[in-house]
Amino acid sequence: MATVDQSRIRNFCIVAHIDHGKSTLADRIIEKTGLLTSREMQAQVLDNMELERERGITIKAQTVRIIYQAQDGQEYVFNLIDTPGHVDFNYEVSRSLAACDGAILVVDAAQGIEAQTLANVYLALDHDLDVFPVINKIDLPSADPERVKNEIEDVIGIEAQDAPLISAKNGIGIEDVLEAVVAKIPAPRGNADNPLSALIFDSVYDSYKGVIVFCRIMEGTVRKGMNIKMMATGATAEVVEVGYFGPGQFIPCEELSAGMVGYLTASIKNVKDTAVGDTITDVSNPCAEPLPGYKKVNSMVYCGMYPADGAKYPDLRDALEKLKLNDASLNYEPETSIALGFGFRCGFLGLLHLEIIQERLEREYNLDLVTTAPGVIYRVHKTNGEMIELTNPSNLPDPSEIDYMEEPVVAAEIMVTSEFIGPIMQLCQERRGRYVSTEYIEASRALLKYDLPLNEIIYDFFDALKSRSRGYASFDYEMKGYEESKLVKLDILINREEVDALSFIVHADSAYERGRRMCEKLKDEIPRHLFEIPIQAAVGGKIIARETVKAMRKDVLAKCYGGDITRKKKLLEKQKEGKKRMRQVGNVEIPQSAFMSVLKLDDN
């Protein structure tokens, strides 16, 4: 397979709203083209991280090369690039799309077009991809393919009358999809003899091979032994191996030429040197211009992560180092907290990214973590003209030194059925949203546009949205910029001592409400002591809310039957064990769960 006729290559991806069946369709395509038998195939081959499969989402872009024997008698090479589905990974999506020439749009035959359907289609069209729709889940009782076809034509404006009607789950209509790929997705262009330019759309770290770069060759050819350069980071390296993707494995080959998708390994130690979106070129024969669209990815959400057991700090450091090798968008630096000891301030693309990293740390590295309330990056403009980017509330300068503060704002799009417009608008108002517009997609559904402060949506906005729309609303956002805002630091005092790990930045108008709710939550979490413990919320030294944990009055487990002492002892041991999992602040013992509980301050 060293030389493939460019006209028989198809590089494409599948775009869809979450849950509309993207990964399942990918599985069927792989299965149909005979790479794996059904028996060998574990559901959703492309989602190969344990966590991805469990959550049913794609975190890292995955790619597979398949051979398809088309009805015209020719063999075609398909490079299917599976893209991450979540808004946190928007940039990765955009780079994956740039590696493709076309896209399959999967739309649920019952639910029709959703917010992310639109967002992803527009993203694909922005990259000049040829998009053709398929309508999935036609075997559902509530399927209405005709309505969905019309909706696709009306809303997106792409031809949908001959869209394949399929059920990826039950393997119906997959052949039609494959033929449509051949017919509707253009073959790649580019000249194998031009200077090399290749787009990096992902990279992973392998402990044997080092960094493995996933790339699409736009122009030229790359082969083993070549000296290459990453144009944005400036890193250079010698190519050790090139190859393409089998499902779940890498298959080396001689060279990759224009139009092909594959991987290369080189003497690269750090994933950082191979930033997604960067252009690879030949050191001795460089291309004139890097490919467009490269962006440095910045963390949007920050939080403190601490090992539950202080002695595990080195383990946490090692684990973060290893994750970082795989995930260039994770940032961290050491910090210390009076309450929690040694830990790290970590930066993430979004809350989902944060949760995923947290879960991977706990699961793959067996760490028990305490996480502080996530925050965004605030810009603090000081009276002396200096501007600092604040990621840790504890570092907020004295109020007298602050001129004004700014917070990040996002442009949010919420797709909602008309009956829930009221509750959702109310939710957006509560979260300090600024109304932009309402567009009716059809009589019963609307697209609400709001500008929302990022710090209002990183906690539990998504949960609140789902609960107020009974699961019908969907949500997408992109960064808009920074805006001046009246922000204050809310401190929590337990037994009159400030607990730094519980401090956070909040808009002045919601400080009272937040403070009150935090005190209530903490009151339930902190066990009774021999003395009364006041829990206070304060802004700038002024107490705005208070709760009290009463002194312990009764703690008797009097039962003890038939001389069964063992059980009694187990209870006492449990009580003692509980103590070990506490954090000592002053003379108060605070359970770890207290730090976590304030992360989810649901409404109602």
Place this chain on the structure above:
Amino acid sequence: MRELSIYLHIPFCARKCRYCDFLSYPATVQEQEDYLTLLLKEIEKQSFFYEGYRVISVFVGGGTPSLLEADAIKKIFGKLNHDFIIEKDCEITLEANPDSLTLAKLEACLWAGVNRLSIGLQSADDEELRQLGRIHDYRTFCRAYQMARQAGFQNINIDLMSAVPGQTPVSYRQTLERVLALEPEHISAYSLILEEGTWFYEHQKELSFPTEDEDRELYELTGEMLASFNYNRYEISNYAKTGYECRHNKVYWKRGDYVGFGLGAASMVSDVRWSNKSSMREYREAVLSSPGFVRKTEVEPDMLKAAASASAEAPKTLSAHRARLAENVQYLSRQEQMEEFMFLGLRLTEGIRKQAFLDKFGIPIETVYGEILGRLQQDELLLIDDSVRLTPYGFDISNYVMSKFLF
């Protein structure tokens, strides 16, 4: 001769109460009879190990021992008297449910030597009794109580329960008043605890249990009212008129030797704890297959010698016989013995004598627990002179205090 207490477990009841997580279930007459046969066999086989002991207390618990027919009661005590040396003033208690007591049973008990009756009333409020899943009402209890008095019982305990769903200080006060009017010699008053696996545990969301503060109010009420009627609180949950403290109960807290017979029964002899098999099938197999020993008078001298040496080692190694019947065997380390000595001893109002600690472990209590004792004394949770005991506040939060003595 060393002192021994005996516990007999009767794992049957007419119906499972909603709070109950004991080894107990409704059973047919045939099942009960089969069990009785096994129990008698076990007593016979086990008795061999306790030749050097005299029995100072017996407690028949359950389940509902009063479900046993008069005949069965006589058989059990006939066996005990035959196989053990029962001290003259041995305290012998039988647990009873108000609904299953009859005059015939009461007379059989007295004939067999039972001198103490423990009746499970739990509440004098019929609605609360229904909530608890009890099958008797308050009137049934009164009749049973009067019957026991008439039959000649002079030492009766009544079990009460607070923090029952629907209970209020008013209804609980009435329960206490009604019980006090009957002048029992002994009252056990427990707070309901939600134990996993019980009906209450499964249905806790649908029920309204008293809040922590209400629970506390009921608990205080118990102490105040019983004290004003001259009941001494001699243990966390037990109150008695002078001279009527439950000897068997105190054996547990003072870590005296006791052996349990029957399904799942717990034992502690010479700092070894174990319990009998809790699955009926395993229990039956163990009892039937264990090698039987016969009484002294009926054996050859050689056999006796061999058996006696096995018996001497028994506490340390548990002989083959016991090993077959036992599960959860724990040879308590010195540390564990100290822990138990403290958290069990502190349950008694009289507390722990420092000298007793020294006698048992050969080391002053201060050397081991000096720092903790000092801290708890400072927090006004312990009173310390020749003995170490809980203050009233210490009683209230005894779990907190006791957990400090674990290593």
